[in-house]
Amino acid sequence: MKSLVTGGAGFIGSHTVDALLALGHEVVVIDNLSTGRPQNLDHQKGNPKLSVHVADIAEAEEIEGLFEGVDWVFHLAALADIVPSIQHPRAYYRSNVDGTFNVLEASRAAGVKRLVYAASSSCYGIPDAYPTPETAEVRPEYPYALTKWLGEELVMHWHKIYGFPATSTRFFNVYGPRSRTSGTYGAVFGVFLAQKLNHKPYTVVGDGTQTRDFTYVTDIANAIITAAGNDAAIGQRMNVGSGGTYSINRLVELLGGEITYIPKRPGEPDCTYADTSKINSLLGWEPKVSFEDGVANMLAHIDYWREAPLWDPNSIAEATKDWFKYLGKEG
Numbered sequence: 001m002k003s004l005v006t007g008g009a010g011f012i013g014s015h016t017v018d019a020l021l022a023l024g025h026e027v028v029v030i031d032n033l034s035t036g037r038p039q040n041l042d043h044q045k046g047n048p049k050l051s052v053h054v055a056d057i058a059e060a061e062e063i064e065g066l067f068e069g070v071d072w073v074f075h076l077a078a079l080a081d082i083v084p085s086i087q088h089p090r091a092y093y094r095s096n097v098d099g100t101f102n103v104l105e106a107s108r109a110a111g112v113k114r115l116v117y118a119a120s121s122s123c124y125g126i127p128d129a130y131p132t133p134e135t136a137e138v139r140p141e142y143p144y145a146l147t148k149w150l151g152e153e154l155v156m157h158w159h160k161i162y163g164f165p166a167t168s169t170r171f172f173n174v175y176g177p178r179s180r181t182s183g184t185y186g187a188v189f190g191v192f193l194a195q196k197l198n199h200k201p202y203t204v205v206g207d208g209t210q211t212r213d214f215t216y217v218t219d220i221a222n223a224i225i226t227a228a229g230n231d232a233a234i235g236q237r238m239n240v241g242s243g244g245t246y247s248i249n250r251l252v253e254l255l256g257g258e259i260t261y262i263p264k265r266p267g268e269p270d271c272t273y274a275d276t277s278k279i280n281s282l283l284g285w286e287p288k289v290s291f292e293d294g295v296a297n298m299l300a301h302i303d304y305w306r307e308a309p310l311w312d313p314n315s316i317a318e319a320t321k322d323w324f325k326y327l328g329k330e331g
């Protein structure tokens with residue numbers, strides 16, 4: 001079997017590459033290294049079954065030749081994070097929408113047997129129902145969420161029009177070792193682990209009672225590989241979650257340390273919680289890593305965050321200015 005992973009040097013991508021190599025697949029990685037890090041694949045260096053191509057999915061001609069003979073495509077390359085998506089919507093559209101278009105066309109031309117798209121639970125915005133089923137209304141709250149949703153619509157349209165064998169999997173708050181560390185203010189784990197390493201208080205948003213469906217990255221990798229291998233997944237949009245929802249206060253309790261409070265951000269849900277009954281009944285998939293074990297494993301790999309930026313209430317207020325400016329207005 002030959003699999004291709006876009007974004008394979010990124011956080012979720014590198015774990016997916018590990019899982020595929022462990023299954024004996026030949027693996028082709030496409031990554032432009034804009035947020036992916038080659039170090040995420042360092043431990044696979046010299047593996048004859050792995051080839052890494054530094055190429056941009058937004059440039060069709062850079063990637064076309066790489067899909068030859070590929071069985072499964074995992075399309076994980078994308079720009080993430082909320083604030084930069086508000087500041088640079090064109091870059092997000094280019095990577096997440098044009099890039100997805102190019103990956104679909106290259107995959108279709110090469111006759112790949114399956115494509116699994118990494119969609120985002122942010123498409124639900126602030127949902128009406130918890131746990132949230134796939135049938136919930138789509139309400140993107142910022143350009144990142146919108147562009148990931150548009151990518152999902154492309155993928156599903158290719159299935160409808162061309163019979164292209166695609167699946168869209170909607171991830172809920174993925175965490176785990178190698179979660180991206182860049183200059184951007186982003187996902188809570190990177191922020192808190194850098195604060196822990198520097199003996200600084202955790203910047204808890206609001207009162208910390210809000211909850212997230214924190215899903216461990218190896219469970220995500222396992223879910224998308226399961227989806228690729230099962231015909232029942234073709235043409236489906238499926239949530240992938242942990243089966244629970246955990247408060248920020250609980251996370252702080254597990255990490256241990258002091259707290260400082262920062263204001264609640266506009267447009268953010270008080271809860272994310274996937275209804276995973278669809279993927280469970282269609283594919284028999286279920287998550288394996290408990291929140292407690294996942295957090296313990298993050299702590300075991302905490303050195304990864306030594307070079308991560310250290311955030312405090314002031315630098316967060318500065319970094320999230322545009323968030324409050326554009327999403328905080330009435331109506």
Ligand code: UDP
Nearest residue numbers: 173186187188191203204205210212248268
């Ligand atoms: N959060 C926090 N402090 C931070 C960053 C995030 O308390 O410095 C909280 C945030 O309010 C949310 C959760 O952590 O409830 C997850 O935030 P993240 O930005 O990782 O994901 P998202 O809000 O997009 O689900």
